[in-house]
Amino acid sequence: MAERTGNSNIITRNYLDSLLIETRYMNSCTPDLTLDLYGQKFPSPIMTAALSHLDHFMFEGADKMYAEGAARAGAITFYGMASESVIETLAGYGAPFVEIIKPYTDREMIYKKIRHAERLGLLAVGIDIDHAFSDNGSHDICMGEEMTPMTTEELKEICASTKLPLMVKGVLSTYDAEECLKAGAQGLVISHHNNRIEYACPPLMVLPDIVKAVNGACPIFVDCEISTGLDAFKALALGATAVCIGRPLMTAIKKNGADGVAEYLKKANEELAKAMAFTGCTDLSKMDPTVIHCRQ
Secondary structure, three states: OOOHHHHHHHHHHHHHHHHEOOOOOOOOOOOOEEEEEOOOEOOOOEEOOOOHHHHHHOOOOOHHHHHHHEEEHHOOEEEEEOOHHHHHHHHOOOEEEEEEOOOOOOOOHHHHHHHHHHOOOEEEEEEHHOOEOOOOOEEEEEEEEEEEOOEEEEEEEHHHOEEEEEEEEEEEEHHHHHHHHHHOOOOOOOOOOOOOOOOOOOOOOHHHHHHHHHHOOOOOOOOOOOOOOOHHHHHOOOOEEEEEHHHHHHHHHHHHHHHHHHHHHHHHHHHHHHHHHOOOOOEEEOOOOHHEEEEO
């Protein structure tokens, strides 16, 4: 029972489900989901999450289905740990692409991956700060590579090394948000990384405080248990710029490959449009946190 109680995914899901939506029909209209991000326009704020090694953890070709389905849906594709050749293949499907890079102990690996991302013309890159430690508090070992926590000064040097927007994934506090902004980060992904630590705050619980601390300085993305367009709406209404869907797309791949991913994202966008229309949030600049109420 203790393990189930402390599971951050369950806590996050329960918190999401506790958030209720107030309807506002008067003077509403069919909403516009267009997202302005890094000087470009995109059809939706719903994106894929930065999953890694799907061909290893699922089956061969699953990573390609993930990227292909996202491209068909017109969604920005986040992806995590992968070889340069895999990143080239996945980015080649044509969707705007963001590579999230692990905090390798060998920092030169980070710089090398950033230079590769620049050559590919990716939309952005990111550093995954919450993958530094293992379950016993020592440095994490991921796919044979050692990880080390990031310092503000190191992150500052990494941000300054590239003209690509550099975001930080794994932020779950105003402290980390403020340190990342000091370093020059141009995006934050609010996440506990699929229960990396038990009893983690649900991202939407800390989101309003982080939004206030950031004060518009950079885009804010949210993942963890974002499964539907209604989940996306709640995050966007509370101040997120965009959201990332991950594990439900793995199920979609198992059911119907790339088509399943595209169909799932299309449905999520329809659900988001419905919620926006029903609440008078006619475009992403009109999202209003006062339509969200927490069930007591």
